[in-house]
Amino acid sequence: MEAIKADNINFWHGDTHILEDVSFCVSPGEYVGIIGPNGSGKTTLIKIILGILKPHSGTSSIFGQQSSHAKARSRVGYVPQHIAQSAARFPATVGEIVAMGAKSKEYIDIALTIAGIPSLKSRLIGDLSGGERQRVFIARALASQPDILILDEPTAGVDAESQERFYAFIKDLNKTHGLTILFVSHDMDVIAKETSSVLSINRKLVFSGPSKEFLQSLHKNHHHHA
């Protein structure tokens, strides 16, 4: 069964057609990059997959369950765009944040260990660096023991060196822990190198397939223009 299935999704904001007939499937254990320029509808698509937004037509499901269904939601861990920055002033400790949505208490520590930040548990979220805060929100998502992890532009506000380690960490989550991962980014080159397949969105689905093919077509186009 597909981990994620989107079928003919259409979404309007007022008169603007944000998503047009978007269909795709993600198999369990895949590492997929969702790529597209700013304003291309990536975040909207993610919110439809998560069941936060309802498409005007079309369906979206998680392991065969409709996205809005509680069972579907419980299988997905989500790290929203900007959360690491917007939470910087929230008066809570790392432990309190990871506990949100955790299925059991012991899984808080397990998630912190997987995220490589067990020592930060009692620290205030506001006292951490951008990269550390990012890991806190990954840990929070992991604490609900999801099968799918969805990351929306998670490297914003993280310095370049931390970003490299971050990519390695996400790859490891996919390989070692078998998590299905959707990584949303506007940074085509970097993501296509990390992921196994790519969905390129610009209102419509522009490309869907293995990352290698995407990179080749990207470079061909570059040569073409040059």
Added chain:
Amino acid sequence: MLEIFQYEFMIRAFMAGIIIGAIAPLIGMFLVVRRYALMADTLAHVSLFGVAIGLALGLSPILVALGISITAALIIEHLRRTRKIFGEALLALFLSGSLAGAVVLMSMTQGFSMNIFSYLFGSITTVTQSDLALIFWFGVAVFLSITLLYRHLLFVSLDEELAEAQGVPSKLLNMALVILAAITVSLSMRIVGALLIGALLVIPVITALQFRQSFFRTTLLSIVFSLTSVIAGLFLSYYLSVASGGMIVLIALLLFLLSLFAKPKLG
């Protein structure tokens, strides 16, 4: 026994004050971290409108205030969610609108101007036995609700959409929070007064935030500061013969100023 406790109205005032002192910062914590502190003041003015209606119609002012402020809270939350009007403008609209309503009603009905004064600034001598019973039962309900919803409310306060994506019913929780805020504000009017209740919800919380503890500990600290303010304020208001609400808020402010100096030693 202290002379102050020989008066039944003082015992009632203390009991009511302790209940309110415990629940006000519980609500205040969630309002403050969501940048929604003005909600308390708005609901207080709406409650005052309710009191004016109650007094004019000869009904229980607190009960009418409860009904009106809960209704207004739900409307405000709905308008905020659908983003029909900017959050702050929305609060200003309700704040001044209901105050206008209260003033007009007051001026139409002669003879209760002293009575409304006690709801504006709080008056310890006016807490009746039935007020106390209301404050007790609703206070217990608010306390239990927050305790039960604490984890989810914390999640929604951090990020509504994230909470929603993880299956937390954020819309219902937001409704619950504004209803609980409306109840707390209506109950507190007798002790602190409509014009000052916002301060009791907010000041102990920002005092507690100075100590940079976990959310849970900050909440406990804010209850300690709030109860200290209420108890000390009631004592001073009795011995100095001044309005209880003003005294309570001044002590809360004093604690806030002290926290600014005490903070570095703890940190």
